Amino acid sequence: MASPRSVPHNSGTTLADLQDLERRYRRIPFEAILKQDLLRLGLRFDDQSIARSGLDFKQKDYFIFTFDHVPLADQGDQIRFRVPEEIRVRGGEFDLKSTIVSVRVNPASPYIVRASEQGPALYLEDVAGQSHSGNADAAERAEISPGTFLGLVDFPPVPGYYRHTTQSGKAPGEIAPVIEWGYLIYLTVFRNCQYFGKEEECAFCDINHNYRQQKQQGRPYTGVKSLA
Numbered sequence: 001m002a003s004p005r006s007v008p009h010n011s012g013t014t015l016a017d018l019q020d021l022e023r024r025y026r027r028i029p030f031e032a033i034l035k036q037d038l039l040r041l042g043l044r045f046d047d048q049s050i051a052r053s054g055l056d057f058k059q060k061d062y063f064i065f066t067f068d069h070v071p072l073a074d075q076g077d078q079i080r081f082r083v084p085e086e087i088r089v090r091g092g093e094f095d096l097k098s099t100i101v102s103v104r105v106n107p108a109s110p111y112i113v114r115a116s117e118q119g120p121a122l123y124l125e126d127v128a129g130q131s132h133s134g135n136a137d138a139a140e141r142a143e144i145s146p147g148t149f150l151g152l153v154d155f156p157p158v159p160g161y162y163r164h165t166t167q168s169g170k171a172p173g174e175i176a177p178v179i180e181w182g183y184l185i186y187l188t189v190f191r192n193c194q195y196f197g198k199e200e201e202c203a204f205c206d207i208n209h210n211y212r213q214q215k216q217q218g219r220p221y222t223g224v225k226s227l228a
């Protein structure tokens with residue numbers, strides 16, 4: 001199995017692209033521009049950014065869709081089922097206000113979360129892979145690394161009720177997963193699309209693909225949720 005880190009970087013976005021978008025769309029908060037690009041291209045994580053956290057954060061529940069760019073089976077052991085549901089990024093090159101972004105794993109993304117002395121930090125590695133940060137204050141707050149420092153990152157807290165299970169032993173994330181930094185409990189009773197066959201599902205939707213992956217990975221995932 002190929003390590004996600006061995007996959008060539010996606011060259012879809014460079015620092016120059018982000019700066020151009022910031023100039024052209026001044027009426028749009030830059031946080032929204034960056035967020036849509038992070039959702040479009042996904043994220044990579046270096047192993048240390050996850051390991052150093054002690055996994056004391058809410059991991060991605062994969063409760064209906066994956067949104068990932070690669071199957072779980074192709075993700076490294078340090079990444080699979082260990083990445084956070086979302087990241088919250090602030091500061092950095094564009095002095096970002098605190099912004100929460102859903103995690104979509106993509107080993108080829110130019111966006112990477114790395115470990116730093118101040119905790120996880122988000123970087124953009126463009127084609128040249130050079131350091132571009134002109135924000136001295138931002139640079140002081142993170143280790144000097146290739147790429148542009150886009151901000152320090154927090155991982156979401158584990159909701160209190162996640163520490164319990166149902167009477168039948170089911171984990172809360174299987175029945176009532178929480179997203180959006182604890183704001184929204186996502187309840188879906190039926191987690192399959194029954195309208196099409198395997199080759200006919202909408203190309204942008206991975207609801208059935210997620211179901212098959214979770215089963216292949218040995219997770220207690222069911223198409224119809226049941227407390228029993």
Ligand code: SF4
Nearest residue numbers: 193195201202205207
């Ligand atoms: S109809 Fe398409 S978008 Fe809707 S659940 Fe089925 S595959 Fe997904």
